[in-house]
Amino acid sequence: MNWCRVAHLLHENAPGWQFNVQPSPSGSHVWEAPNGTAYVVGYFTGPNGERTPDFPQSVMDHKNAPIAFAKVSARDFTDTHRRCLCTTAAATFGLAWQLWAREKIEDPYREDEQEQVKANPAAAPSVQELPPERRLMKDKDREQLKRSIGDLPDDIKQKFLDDFRKEFDVKTPKVFTAIQEVRHLTWIQNNMPVVP
Numbered sequence: 001m002n003w004c005r006v007a008h009l010l011h012e013n014a015p016g017w018q019f020n021v022q023p024s025p026s027g028s029h030v031w032e033a034p035n036g037t038a039y040v041v042g043y044f045t046g047p048n049g050e051r052t053p054d055f056p057q058s059v060m061d062h063k064n065a066p067i068a069f070a071k072v073s074a075r076d077f078t079d080t081h082r083r084c085l086c087t088t089a090a091a092t093f094g095l096a097w098q099l100w101a102r103e104k105i106e107d108p109y110r111e112d113e114q115e116q117v118k119a120n121p122a123a124a125p126s127v128q129e130l131p132p133e134r135r136l137m138k139d140k141d142r143e144q145l146k147r148s149i150g151d152l153p154d155d156i157k158q159k160f161l162d163d164f165r166k167e168f169d170v171k172t173p174k175v176f177t178a179i180q181e182v183r184h185l186t187w188i189q190n191n192m193p194v195v196p
Contacts (some may be wrong), residue, residue: 003082003083003085003086006085006086006089006095007019007085009089009095010089010093010095013093013095014044014093014095015047016046016047016048017044017045017046017047018044018045019042019043019044019084019085019088019089020042020043020044020045021040021041021042021081021084022040022041022042022043022054024041029077029081030059030069030072030077031056031069032069033066033069036068036069036070037058037059037066037067037068037069038058038059038066038067038068038069038072038076039056039057039058039059039080040056040057040059040077040080040081040084041054041055041056041057042054042055042056042057042081042084042085042087042088043055043088044088044089044092052088052092053092055084055087055088055091055092057080057083057084057087057088058080059072059076059077059080060080060083061076132182133181133182133183133186134181134182134183135181135182136180136181136182137180137181137182137184137185141185142179142180142185145179145185145188146176146179148188148192149161149176149188149192152193152195153195156193156195160191160192160193161175163191164178164179164184164187164188164191165178167187168184168187
């Protein structure tokens with residue numbers, strides 16, 4: 001949703017309310033923060049003389065980094081004016097709050113999602129469909145196995161990892177990346193060498 005849509009929704013749902021940018025004490029619409037960056041202060045006025053609280057909005061570049069007060073261009077100001085309109089509308093009226101909450105916004109112009117769904121080749125089985133021994137082991141169990149295997153003397157560790165590689169047909173250079181499933185945990189527990 002862009003600022004034009006927010007303005008349109010304001011006109012439809014809050015007729016007579018007007019967005020304003022408060023001038024700074026120096027008369028500029030851009031204010032200077034204590035750290036030298038810039039911001040604007042937005043608010044709404046109502047049809048019966050109401051005035052909402054001030055709502056500050058940082059002047060930011062395209063990466064959302066604050067811009068120094070001395071470097072603010074007309075484009076920076078106009079972009080911030082539109083952004084402040086939207087943030088102030090969200091804070092004051094709850095309008096288009098989904099933009100900042102990163103929630104999906106209902107759009108009557110968007111095609112139905114069912115129409116957009118494309119054929120999905122054989123989906124991976126869900127966790128419930130996997131047999132228990134093929135499910136992923138818990139992270140804490142995996143970390144414990146890593147420590148236990150790491151504590152083995154080098155020659156015994158190498159033979160043990162080679163045996164694991166053969167048992168589960170592991171092709172990756174690092175065996176530990178293949179240790180994922182409950183069946184791996186069971187095999188390791190049953191075959192872990194006992195070192196005196």
